[in-house]
Amino acid sequence: MATVLRSQCAFARLFVGKTGQILNNAIDLGVKLAPEPQSALLSKNYSNYAHSPFVTKIKKEQYEYEIVKKPPEWTYVERLLPFNTIPAVTPKETYPSGWIPPREEAKNLPFFLPRTKFHDLPIYLHVTYRGMRKISKIKRIEGDIWLLNDEIKKYLKEKNKRYVETRVQEVARFIEVKGDHVNYLIEWAHTKGF
Amino acid sequence: MTSVLISAIKRLHISITPPLRLYSSNVTVTPANTNLTITRKEWAFQPQYTKPREVWIENLDTVEEQKLGLFELHPSVYAASPRIDIMHQNVIWQRKVRWVSWAHTKTRAEVRGGGRKPWPQKGLGRARHGSIRSPLFRGGGVVHGPRSGKSHFFMLPFYTRILGLTTTISAKLAQDDLHVVKDLELPTDEPGYLEELIEKRNWGPSVLIVDDTDYAPRNITAALDNLPHVNIMPVYGLNVYSMLKHDTLVLTIAAAEKIEERILRLLHSDTRQQQRAFQLDQV
DSSP states (O other): HHHHHHHHHHHHHHHHHHHHHHHHHOOSSEEOOOOOOOOOOTTSSSSSSOOOOHHOOOOOOGGGGEEEEEOTTTTHHHHHHHSSSOOOOOOOOOTOOOOOOOOOOGGGSSSOOOOOOTTTOOEEEEETTTTEEEEEEEEEEOOOOOHHHHHHHHHHHHHHHHHOOEETTTTEEEEEEEOOHHHHHHHHHHHTTT | OOHHHHHHHHHHHHOOOOOOOOTTTTTSSSSOTTTOOEEOOOOOSSOOSSSOEEEEOOOOSSSSSOOEEEEEEEEHSOOOOOOHHHHHHHHHHHHTTTOEEOOOOOOOOSSSSOOSSSSOOOSSOOOOOOOSSSTSSSTOOTTOOOOEEEEOOOOOOHHHHHHHHHHHHHHHHHTTTTESSOOOSSSSOHHHHHHHHHTTTTSOOEEEEEESSSOOOHHHHHTTTTTTTEEEEGGGGGGHHHHSSSEEEEEEHHHHHHHHHHEEEEEEEEHHHHGGGGGGOOO
């Protein structure tokens, strides 16, 4: 119960903060809120919007605020705002998660495998027919897809010591490999620098 | 026309200029234009492997085409793979999303009459029937017929819609059906001027003009008022169906950049939180 109360209090504070920001609709404007604390009747379970105390409690004086341009506190607000786009990776010596950054020389190859927006390799495993069929899929291939197909076939044949079947979709730019070869394919992509 | 083309090709062969991409409407233009503005762009997300696409910046204030400059377009948006299946899905979605079928039939309960048993159950040698409005009867009710107000609404996944836009716009560019113009300023408000321009530049009968704002200059709106096959649209109205319906897509520079910026941002942002409300498999 205590946690519920606390979360509702947090919501009340957030709600008061939001009104000023939305009215301004500007990111670089700092908003100073009225210091008056929100004391809502928190034990009530609101069934609709009109019965919410936030609706009745909002008075005119609560909207009165002062606009301060770029206060030093605004950096702390920016820190809390969600990312507009997924940020680039900061270069480091080693990554403790085991993530391997792409290398520059991969762009000179006749084919290319770009990273996804989450900076991962677009290599996936599709398990269908209740685990009876496993297909490894390499997506978003750019450049010579048939050459890439030959290379991974050769690589997987060496690794598995048997022939592996692949399917190349030239228009949709992906290759499907029969069987679970995701780890080998990721290993291969890292050796190429993708 | 043909002689000019032949002479242009001859000139190209003799001087051994580097390979020049010849547009269908490019033949009358002298390449020795000194005041070309060549724009090399810096995007927030630089192209990795595929080279940026280059397009000419054209003009609309003369009937003859003038090349005002070169312009780069991001390959993620303007050089996507031509996925006809995705285009088809988008077109079907656009047709269905606002389609409500008003076809209607009456069931046996709704057809007037038929409350009385038409003849006795036994003793006449005829088939047993309880109502003259049963579906077996002529003029009877319809079984499993269409009922009015049927909605065909569904939502295509968000990134399928994005891919639909990029793949269609890329196909248009690859087929020389996309032109970038500097602005939409016309010298007159006569529709004949625009018709002549489209005829001269071989843009095909139907043209879709896209600007970044929904306020167009007066001359072009007045000219387009009487041209049903030439339409104008803001960037927020751009869609796969309209792009496929029109032969040529004409973008202003601002529109081309805005489309690029918006799609690039969506391709590189995490929209799972925004899409969560629209998930079908949530509890």
